[in-house]
Amino acid sequence: MNFTASGDRIVVGALLVVLGTAALLEARRLHGLREAMVAGAVVGDDTFPLILGAAMVLLGLLCLIVRLPSARVSVPAGAARAQMLGSGAVLAAYWVILPTVGYTLSTALAAIALYRSMGRYRWPVAVAAGAVTTVVLHLLFRIWLRQPLPAGWLGI
Template sequence: MKHIWQDRLAGLLVLIAGALSLREAEKLYRFHNGAWIGDHVFPALVGAGFVVLGLILLVRPGLGPAADEGERTERGTVIRVAAVPAILLGYTLLLPWAGYLLGTFAAAALLFRTVGTYRWRICLPAALLVTVCLDLLFIRWLNTPLPAGHILWL
């Protein structure tokens, strides 16, 4: 049995997110350099897509495949899914104190381990590679000021 009320609730939430994104695009529009150039473009496109998809879910719920009634999500999957925002929140809180390099390395390693379920011998070199690439891109090439942190300078 398809759960129509769940689709309608999801559609309403997506519609609200789209409206908020469009509102943000409207606020950013005054800084534009052209119709398709500026900070407003991405939030406007995402917001418009969310509004369309939210309306589809509201008007035509139950279009997707129905989930099996007996199908249960494994506990490990639920924990891994919940761990991703927790890791990102920890990264955000840790960044000023640990600094960009150490914080990014730790967050990337934990995300590789959590999402990819790779072994640590794969996660750590991959996290180091991601950290080096992001360092080259943001700090060296784009000259983005990122926090150096306090932990490495104790």
């Protein structure tokens, strides 16, 4: 499915307006603090958020009003969409379980799940590939980079 997008312009424009407003509010808060800390200073940590916030709001409004040359966008469908959502879900789950389950087990599970969802490999192949990946990543991150990765409640 192909269509010419225009919603992205609205989303980015609105995002700019919202973040710009946040920057302006933050600048006001910082201004008070600066007055207390460095009395008499003409600029401080609030100056740049103030300028940026104003610019963001203006540009955001421009995005909302003016039509941009729009891009032709295809929406992923079928297998690609399933793979994309699947791998995204696996990564999110990996992020949730890593600290408690520990690096070794969670990485093996994530790798197997990714090989299943992205590669559509059969279970034995996915498990074997996942095991190899876990070992290689272990060598890379724990041994070469000496990275302390969370061990979790299994201690691995």
